[in-house]
Amino acid sequence: MPRHKSVAEARPFMGRKVPAYELLSEKALARIEEQADWILQRIGVEFRGDQVAMDLFGEAGAEVNGERVCFEPGHVRELCSTAPAEFQLHARDPRHTVTLGGKNVVLMPGYGAPFVSDLEQGRRYATLEDFRNFVKLSYSSPWMHHSGGTVVEPTDVPVNKRHLDMMLAHLTLSTKPFMGGVTSPERAQDSINMARLAFGQHFVDRHAVMQANINVNSPLIYDHTMSGALRVYAEANQCVCVSPAIFAGAMGPLSPAAVAAQTLAEAMVGIALAQLVRPGCPAVFGSFHSTMNLRSGALTFGSPEANMTTMALSQLGRRLGVPVRSGGGQITASNAPDGQAMQDSVGAMWATLLSGGHQVWHAAGWLEGGLVMSYEKFVMDLDHCGAMLTLLQGFDTDPEAFGQDAYLETGPGENFLSTRHTLRHYESANFEPQISDAGPYETWAEQGALRADQRAAACWRQMLTDYQHPKMNTGTRTALEDFVSERKAAMPDEWY
Amino acid sequence: MPRHKSVAEARPFMGRKVPAYELLSEKALARIEEQADWILQRIGVEFRGDQVAMDLFGEAGAEVNGERVCFEPGHVRELCSTAPAEFQLHARDPRHTVTLGGKNVVLMPGYGAPFVSDLEQGRRYATLEDFRNFVKLSYSSPWMHHSGGTVVEPTDVPVNKRHLDMMLAHLTLSTKPFMGGVTSPERAQDSINMARLAFGQHFVDRHAVMQANINVNSPLIYDHTMSGALRVYAEANQCVCVSPAIFAGAMGPLSPAAVAAQTLAEAMVGIALAQLVRPGCPAVFGSFHSTMNLRSGALTFGSPEANMTTMALSQLGRRLGVPVRSGGGQITASNAPDGQAMQDSVGAMWATLLSGGHQVWHAAGWLEGGLVMSYEKFVMDLDHCGAMLTLLQGFDTDPEAFGQDAYLETGPGENFLSTRHTLRHYESANFEPQISDAGPYETWAEQGALRADQRAAACWRQMLTDYQHPKMNTGTRTALEDFVSERKAAMPDEWY
Numbered sequence: 005m006p007r008h009k010s011v012a013e014a015r016p017f018m019g020r021k022v023p024a025y026e027l028l029s030e031k032a033l034a035r036i037e038e039q040a041d042w043i044l045q046r047i048g049v050e051f052r053g054d055q056v057a058m059d060l061f062g063e064a065g066a067e068v069n070g071e072r073v074c075f076e077p078g079h080v081r082e083l084c085s086t087a088p089a090e091f092q093l094h095a096r097d098p099r100h101t102v103t104l105g106g107k108n109v110v111l112m113p114g115y116g117a118p119f120v121s122d123l124e125q126g127r128r129y130a131t132l133e134d135f136r137n138f139v140k141l142s143y144s145s146p147w148m149h150h151s152g153g154t155v156v157e158p159t160d161v162p163v164n165k166r167h168l169d170m171m172l173a174h175l176t177l178s179t180k181p182f183m184g185g186v187t188s189p190e191r192a193q194d195s196i197n198m199a200r201l202a203f204g205q206h207f208v209d210r211h212a213v214m215q216a217n218i219n220v221n222s223p224l225i226y227d228h229t230m231s232g233a234l235r236v237y238a239e240a241n242q243c244v245c246v247s248p249a250i251f252a253g254a255m256g257p258l259s260p261a262a263v264a265a266q267t268l269a270e271a272m273v274g275i276a277l278a279q280l281v282r283p284g285c286p287a288v289f290g291s292f293h294s295t296m297n298l299r300s301g302a303l304t305f306g307s308p309e310a311n312m313t314t315m316a317l318s319q320l321g322r323r324l325g326v327p328v329r330s331g332g333g334q335i336t337a338s339n340a341p342d343g344q345a346m347q348d349s350v351g352a353m354w355a356t357l358l359s360g361g362h363q364v365w366h367a368a369g370w371l372e373g374g375l376v377m378s379y380e381k382f383v384m385d386l387d388h389c390g391a392m393l394t395l396l397q398g399f400d401t402d403p404e405a406f407g408q409d410a411y412l413e414t415g416p417g418e419n420f421l422s423t424r425h426t427l428r429h430y431e432s433a434n435f436e437p438q439i440s441d442a443g444p445y446e447t448w449a450e451q452g453a454l455r456a457d458q459r460a461a462a463c464w465r466q467m468l469t470d471y472q473h474p475k476m477n478t479g480t481r482t483a484l485e486d487f488v489s490e491r492k493a494a495m496p497d498e499w500y
Numbered sequence: 501m502p503r504h505k506s507v508a509e510a511r512p513f514m515g516r517k518v519p520a521y522e523l524l525s526e527k528a529l530a531r532i533e534e535q536a537d538w539i540l541q542r543i544g545v546e547f548r549g550d551q552v553a554m555d556l557f558g559e560a561g562a563e564v565n566g567e568r569v570c571f572e573p574g575h576v577r578e579l580c581s582t583a584p585a586e587f588q589l590h591a592r593d594p595r596h597t598v599t600l601g602g603k604n605v606v607l608m609p610g611y612g613a614p615f616v617s618d619l620e621q622g623r624r625y626a627t628l629e630d631f632r633n634f635v636k637l638s639y640s641s642p643w644m645h646h647s648g649g650t651v652v653e654p655t656d657v658p659v660n661k662r663h664l665d666m667m668l669a670h671l672t673l674s675t676k677p678f679m680g681g682v683t684s685p686e687r688a689q690d691s692i693n694m695a696r697l698a699f700g701q702h703f704v705d706r707h708a709v710m711q712a713n714i715n716v717n718s719p720l721i722y723d724h725t726m727s728g729a730l731r732v733y734a735e736a737n738q739c740v741c742v743s744p745a746i747f748a749g750a751m752g753p754l755s756p757a758a759v760a761a762q763t764l765a766e767a768m769v770g771i772a773l774a775q776l777v778r779p780g781c782p783a784v785f786g787s788f789h790s791t792m793n794l795r796s797g798a799l800t801f802g803s804p805e806a807n808m809t810t811m812a813l814s815q816l817g818r819r820l821g822v823p824v825r826s827g828g829g830q831i832t833a834s835n836a837p838d839g840q841a842m843q844d845s846v847g848a849m850w851a852t853l854l855s856g857g858h859q860v861w862h863a864a865g866w867l868e869g870g871l872v873m874s875y876e877k878f879v880m881d882l883d884h885c886g887a888m889l890t891l892l893q894g895f896d897t898d899p900e901a902f903g904q905d906a907y908l909e910t911g912p913g914e915n916f917l918s919t920r921h922t923l924r925h926y927e928s929a930n931f932e933p934q935i936s937d938a939g940p941y942e943t944w945a946e947q948g949a950l951r952a953d954q955r956a957a958a959c960w961r962q963m964l965t966d967y968q969h970p971k972m973n974t975g976t977r978t979a980l981e982d983f984v985s986e987r988k989a990a991m992p993d994e995w996y
Contacts (some may be wrong), residue, residue, distance in 0.1 A: 022523055023693070025519075027519070035902075039904075046904075046908075049912065050913070072912070084735075127941065152595070221913070223910070223914065223916070225912050225913045242791070244648075253916060253917060253922050253927070253929065254915060256916055257902065257903030257916055257922065258925055258930075259895065259896065259901040259918070260895040260900040260901075261896060261897045261902055262902050265902060295929075295930050297932070298926035300939070304930070304936070305938075307887070308887045308890040309895070309929070312894065312895050330950075334963055337937075337938035338937065339937065339945075340952075341839055341948070343838055343877075344837060344935065344936050344951075345839060346839040346842035347842045347883070347884050347952075350847055351884070354846075354850040358854065372941055373938070384843070388843050391804045391843075392804070395808060398523065399756040401527075401528040403525075405755040405756075405758060407753030407754075408542075410543070411543050412542075412543075415720075416544070416545065416568070416719055416721050417717070417719065417720070417721045420749060420753055420754070421749060423753070425578050425754070426749050426794070429754055429755070430749065430754060431794075433748070433754045433755065433794060433805070434754075434792075434794065434805050435805065440833070440834070441834065441835065442796075442799060442800045443796070445835050445868055445871070453835070453836070455837040455839070456841075457565075
């Protein structure tokens with residue numbers, strides 16, 4: 005049975021000590037920024053059905069024409085300048101509070117899958133129980149810094165009530181940061197009201213305690229649901245993460261350069277809107293992008309072109325001075341948690357983290373282009389999250405690291421295993437994954453020749469068995485439960 | 501059936517256009533170099549049973565004491581300075597000649613496995629037929645630039661005759677560069693003699709046409725077999741690749757810094773010996789290193805500590821001015837071509853290539869810590885080699901890349917799939933892997949729900965079916981075959 009580290013052992017938050025990789029030259033980055041300006045000036049962005057947004061942009065000096073808004077070069081970037089380069093996202097347990105931006109890295113589970121799968125029960129629609137399971141698993145892992153948002157869609161709950169159950173799960177089953185509902189401005193407001201019950205109204209007004217996933221309806225469209233939710237969160241001084249969603253060749257031109265430029269243009273406009281609503285409101289420069297097989301139309305993930313776009317966007321975000329939610333993560337189009345899934349996922353994760361992404365959605369569990377959260381892949385991905393976070397710490401080159409005493413103790417041809425230097429450090433020298441098996445073939449074969457995904461099945465079940473509820477005072481819990489009951493009772497079920 | 505690119509479609513050789521990642525600071529690198537100097541001065545290196553080497557070092561001013569040689573700080577680095585920073589390794593087909601060093605990347609198959617496996621026949625001892633198969637597969641792939649050396653051990657051939665059959669296979673079944681025999685100075689000489697038959701004596705004296713894998717018997721030992729083979733290749737002006745072999749904590753102290761320093765020290769001494777034998781002789785700064793589970797003793801691959809060591813060694817090699825054979829590659833301890841195998845392999849490959857490694861052994865097929873060459877993993881790894889070589893090309897930021905005409909043709913909310921820009925570029929926009937499946941779950945399930953390794957099984961078989969012998973003139977072929985027959989007849993079989 006693979007061991008797993010409990011939340012108690014968690015290193016709560018890890019900064020990056022190694023440099024970010026700079027894929028593109030200054031000149032190439034400037035060209036992409038010029039193209040973003042060209043898009044914003046010549047084509048513009050539409051805010052459909054949101055007159056408030058139009059008015060805010062008009063007052064700020066943009067050219068508003070019906071629902072379309074265009075900007076002089078540099079104007080949107082200027083409007084983004086009040087967004088903080090670094091800020092805290094407060095958790096219910098202060099030990100889990102994270103900082104977004106700077107040298108910090110925040111990993112999160114997958115988002116939005118309507119299906120789940122595990123090796124025993126197969127692929128099926130996700131339920132609220134699955135949602136709660138993944139919140140528990142993220143809480144239990146030292147490598148997830150954040151509980152995510154719609155970790156899976158709880159399809160057994162009416163659409164208009166899901167946000168209430170999801171918020172309740174995030175607030176009671178975990179003490180890590182989370183995302184609130186965004187599927188309508190009213191649901192956004194419910195989420196903020198529940199956060200106020202848990203954290204206190206005064207605290208929430210002054211601190212970001214939750215994050216909203218604002219998806220751009222790419223190319224170049226914000227619908228009123230998203231821009232409305234954005235305004236609700238910004239008014240409440242909560243974090244808005246603005247993520248264009250571009251498949252190269254479909255929602256934008258097919259090159260990495262074009263996708264990077266359009267992502268920058270679209271995201272900057274949303275961040276600018278948040279700043280117009282409340283200057284200084286915490287914002288994240290998000291992206292969700294990938295490639296397609298342009299012959300078959302199949303969406304592909306972890307491709308070299310998508311990975312390069314991810315790396316370029318990390319650089320562009322640093323230049324904008326806003327924390328980056330990377331379009332990478334451990335993503336794949338594979339239908340099984342197999343070798344392809346890990347080739348795609350690991351490559352995308354290296355692109356994400358080495359280039360300096362700050363916040364990584366979809367860092368665990370993602371399968372089938374995001375349609376499925378796989379229990380087995382979730383724990384396999386956790387191993388790689390731990391490995392990458394270890395790598396981002398770099399290594400020491402102080403005298404103790406070189407172990408000169410070990411050479412003086414041994415000599416050419418001799419073994420270092422029993423030197424005092426090895427004995428001093430062997431327990432903490434290396435990252436230890438949970439699922440990996442490096443034992444001999446014969447032992448492995450005797451134990452059933454289990455693949456990594458088969459070994460992973462035991463691991464996530466054990467994690468759920470070992471899970472322990474975090475504490476919450478009874479008054480707060482009751483207030484949250486009452487809020488959910490009352491709001492549910494006030495609305496008929498809606499299933500669309 | 502997955503398609504595969506034929507050798508005719510090969511991009512024969514690919515340079516790197518993106519910058520190398522610099523993990524360590526100047527200060528950290530200098531500390532590691534100081535530690536290498538400390539090892540060479542205070543501990544020294546032993547050349548067991550090789551008086552010629554001792555005499556060469558003594559004449560060069562080193563301190564020789566019995567079989568041990570010690571050096572003043574900076575002396576070995578100075579002796580390495582005649583090694584070329586960049587040189588060509590000539591192939592029988594000049595289109596396959598590669599350059600080692602500079603901005604060039606040369607990928608090669610696994611080396612040295614005594615076993616092979618495939619999903620149908622399972623795990624078994626490797627034979628000469630397997631050896632020939634892997635030479636054919638490397639020849640057939642556009643992503644392998646080099647045929648490797650002992651791709652697998654042909655265990656059905658007597659030990660003292662294997663090098664003859666391996667050389668014959670490399671010279672006749674492929675036209676890519678290769679490695680010669682090193683298991684004794686006589687076998688090294690046989691290899692060089694065969695190369696002279698194929699390339700002409702005059703050509704071989706003036707050009708490197710083969711490479712020798714000189715393993716250091718780490719810690720700090722060269723045995724006479726290896727140093728003897730090194731001298732034979734260096735005298736013939738052929739390329740010597742000197743690779744220390746260090747598992748952190750066993751053959752050296754357990755930290756990445758210590759492994760990097762010891763690798764540098766050991767490799768520099770071998771490169772220096774080659775330069776003393778023949779100044780200007782082409783050499784490669786090699787490494788083979790990894791971590792262990794220090795509780796169980798199991799060897800681990802693709803760990804974050806090993807990957808950081810790989811990245812540091814790429815930097816140290818650039819500073820030495822000698823091409824780097826990376827200690828990374830697509831390596832894993834996994835016993836199956838599963839998710840773990842690909843997590844390990846892909847991570848190690850990113851560390852290798854992003855840090856600027858020039859030559860990558862074990863880029864395809866490696867399983868079980870190198871004990872096995874897997875046919876299925878071989879072709880899965882090829883896909884990732886192609887993806888990484890694509891990524892190393894970077895991307896364009898010229899006006900055509902941005903597709904401004906496509907924006908003028910469409911508008912916010914519209915689809916770019918049918919724009920003229922997409923139609924101009926869709927055929928070549930994205931790297932296309934052979935094994936990956938990005939199709940819908942339903943189709944995948946109907947087609948048998950095959951994992952990546954199961955799909956790979958069809959691919960390598962098709963590649964072998966489609967393989968076509970490269971041309972060789974009859975006289976050369978006969979001369980090589982006669983040489984092999986005569987040498988075999990002159991020796992009784994030895995099986996140890």
